[in-house]
Amino acid sequence: MMKRYTPIMIWAILVAIAVSGLVTLTSRGPEIIFKSYPQSQQFQNHLTDIYDELGRTVLNPVDLEAVEKKLSVTPAEIDEYRTYYGSLAEQIDNIQIQYEDRIREAEAKATVKQALVDERDGLIEDIRKNFEDDTYVEEKILSGKKRQLAQLVQDYKSRTSALGIPIVYDLTPVEGGDTHKKGEVNDSFGYERMFTENTGYLKVAGLNSDLYGGNYEVSTYKDELYNVAGVALSSEDINAITPSSMLYKGTVAVPSSVFKQGGVLYEEVKDYKSIKIMLIMSGIASIGALIALFTVWKFKWTWFVDLPFTKRYDSLRIDLKAGIFLILLLSLLNFSREVSGRLNNMASGGYAFSIPNAVFIFALGAIVIALLAFQIGNAITRYQEPGTLENEFKNSYTMQLVASVREVFLNRSIAIQTFILLFGFFLAGVGFIFGLFEPMLLLIYAVFVLFLGFPALFIYIRRMGYLSRILKATDDMAAGRLNSDIKVIGRSPLAKHAVNLNNLREGVEQSVSSQAKSERLKTELITNVSHDLRTPLTSIITYTDLLKNPNLSDEERAEYVDVLDRKSQRLKTLIEDLFEVSKMSSGTMELYKQRVDLTQLVQQAIGEHTEKMAEIPLDFRISVPEEPMPAVLDGQRWWRMLDNLIGNALKYSLPGTRVFVTLRQAGGMAELIVKNITAYELNENVDELYERFKRGDASRHTDGSGLGLAIAQSIVDMHGGTMTIDVDGDLFKVTVRVPLA
Known part of the structure; x- marks a missing residue:
């Protein structure tokens, strides 16, 4: 491996x-x-410290007595010092509160009590003078500034070089003045720097001086001025007491012994x-x-x-x-x-x-x-x-993650509300942290929490409770308990969701009802199909057995053969209807449409049943237009639909009554109406009449297959038409509408 x-x-x-x-x-x-040690950045850093120390201790030191005279006090400083702890009344009241308990506790010790009273009165008197005499306040501020300045100068004088590197220098002010010299400059130095006009002067800069291009600038102490005894040096003081910039020329050198064994930098x-x-x-x-x-x-x-x-x-x-x-x-x-x-x-x-x-x-x-x-x-x-x-x-x-974010924003209202809520909780946490450091912010935070946070929290908790109820109702629906609606509260997205769940519950109830009805109809279908197929088949078997008798006369034999023929035709018709309904339901039946005359088709269908009309008897009242009514149809299928409707009227009409067949134009549609008085009492639920094997005679005395209306309905649907059935007592009415050409 x-x-x-x-x-x-x-x-x-x-x-x-x-x-x-x-x-x-x-x-x-x-x-x-390619550089030696004296040329390295490390050694140059040491030189920076050396130049700084040389500037503040030798070349441009601070004269404390001279700079003290430059200190001044402005009216603004007097006013700020006077009111630093509040107004006169506030300061006196504060002092009295501070000493009140201490004086009360020292009641048994007269000397201590008197000392505390004198101390309190002295402070109060000092405060009164602060508000009465500007000169008195000015002297106190000047005294504080002098103490601060003295401390600063003392700190600078106490600074020494960290390494203690010995140097030799010979430096003279460019603008004239005394030369500062230490040691003798010779050729035995390990490092030597010449400050001239060409190489650049050594500059000890004041705080308000600009950088002198090409010259070395010694660092100053502006950033190290600090507050002493509650009195701060102003910018005017800093500018006044800071030594002005000075340029020096000459030489600064470091002995070679410093770099050799035993030296400081060895x-x-x-x-x-x-x-x-x-x-x-x-x-x-x-x-x-x-x-x-x-x-x-x-x-x-x-x-x-x-x-x-x-x-x-x-x-x-x-x-x-x-x-x-x-x-x-x-x-x-x-x-x-x-x-x-x-x-x-x-x-x-x-x-x-x-x-x-x-x-x-x-x-x-x-x-x-x-x-x-x-x-x-x-x-x-x-x-x-x-x-x-x-x-x-x-x-x-x-x-x-992107898909999840998109799903969150499928309902923008919920997504935005959730974002605002989370952002609000974040701000609440940040506000509480800042409030811990600033009492005023804590007060503002409390106001926001009281008038915004608590209402938002209340709304959030109420929404969560409502959501829990919706989830509980959803679990009940999943378990099949569809007894009650979910209460709709408000107009929030949760309320809309509750409405959708209620609609879904109603849809499930309807689906369950429809499924139960479908199961019932399926059972009836199987029963009816079995009955209708078994009846002619039983007759065929019976008469076939009878024909086997060799002692039958010719008349009996002819009669039995006639019964077998009729029952066989009946069985054939039933099977063909079943096959046709099956093809229509599966959508495999093809239509061969062409331009046909509906008036002529209706007249032919009526003519096919003229003899049977006379036998029943029935009085057919035909109403068709004189002019042709063209439509693009499959003529054979449409004739089958007409034959089924007229045959249905012949089978189930009360003998001696009228049957009305009307063909007319209604807008851009051809409308066919067949009305008759039924011989059997019909159920008011007309939808069941469309079902297969559903017949008007519940006792099934007629020779119908129970598929006539179902086949007619399928043919009309395939042609883009509509078929409706209306029942009013014993009046049975079928209306078929189909687009005209």
Whole structure:
């Protein structure tokens, strides 16, 4: 197993060495390799401290007696000092409250009590003078400013160089003045700096002075002025007491002994040389690693194919892979920054690399590089397959989150209310935290909580209670308990949901009722089909057995054959009707439409039944227009529909009554009406008459199949027409409408 990882880790280590070497060489390598210690940033930082100390102690010190005379007090400062603790009455009342309990407790000790009374009266008198005499307040403010200034000057005078580096200087003000000199300038110095017009003057800057281009500026103490005894130095005071900028020319030098063994900076010089050697070795190692990467140890994608964890990695979502890649990339950048940062720290005098620490950092960097190479190689090979990237992107956590957010906003009202509620709770938490630090904010927070938070919480709790009731009602519906509606409260989205659930409950009830009716009709259908098929079949079997008798006369035999013929035709008709209804229900029946005359079809259908009309007898009253009524129909199917309706009237009409057949035009529709008086009492539920095998004679005395109206209804529907049945007592009426051509 380890053999598979060995070439990967060797390659990654070589890359880590090359990267770290390039980082160190390109960051501060040239600066360290090609510069001596006196030219380094570390030594220049020491010089900055030296120039600062020289400026504040020798070149431009603060004269306390002189600057005290420059202090002033403005009327605004007097007014601020006077009213800092409130008005005169408020301050006196505050003092009396502070001493009231203490004086009462010292009632038994006359001396202590008198001392407290005198102390209280003295403070009150001092407060009164503050409000009566501006000069009195001015003197107190000046006294405070002087104490503050004295403390500041004392702090600066107490500062000394941290390293204690000895220096030699010979500096003269550019604009004239006394020369400041220490030691003799000669050729035995390890560092020497000349301040001239060409190289730049040494500048000890005042607070209000602009930078002098090309000259070194000594730092000042403006930011270190602070408040003493409740009195602050104003900006006018700071500007007045700050020494003005001064430019110096001359020389500042550091003896060479400071850099040699036993000197103050010897250890730093030694470390600096070690860093330089390390940088050179790091550069050589980096170049060697790069040569190896391009010659001996070239990168191979086969190293990363079918590793033990490849399948597990491939199963991760693409956004999770992207997150891992981003973390590894940041880790690589952090590795580079760590190497560069430690180099900069060492170059500035900080801690150096320890061998265990360096090994750990390089090993960690190599692992990160190897994992990055694996991810890149896996992506290149995996996403070359068409559709792989699109599919993984669709299945990512990000897209699922987007889809979830979209689902939240399917009902925008609920989504917005939820967002406002969550944001309100967030603001409530933030407001409470800020209120803990500021009493006034806490008061405002309390007002908002009372008038906004509590009402919102009340509404939220009420909505949650309503939601719980809706969920309970939903569970009841799921369990089949459809007894009661959900109470609709208000006009919220939950109320709309309750309305929808009530509608759904009604739909389920109707569906259950319809299903029960369907089961009942199915049972009746099976019963009726069995009866209607069994009746002629039983007759056929019976008369067939009778024909087997050899002693039958010719008349009897002819009579039995006639019965068999009629029953066979009856059975044939019934089976054909069943087959036709089945085709119509399944939608497999084809129509052959053409332009036909409805008037002629009705007359032909009536003519087919003339003899039977005379036998019953029935009085048919026909009303058809004289002119043709063209329509685009399947003439054979439409004739079958007419035949079924007229045959239905012949079978179920009361003998001796009239049957009305009317064909007329109603708008763009042809309207056919067949009315008759029924011989049997009909159920008021006319919808059942459309059902298959449902017949007007409940006792099933007639020869009908019970499919006539069902077939007629299907034919009309196939032609885009409508068929309605109306029953008024014994009056039976069928109305058929179909579009005219």
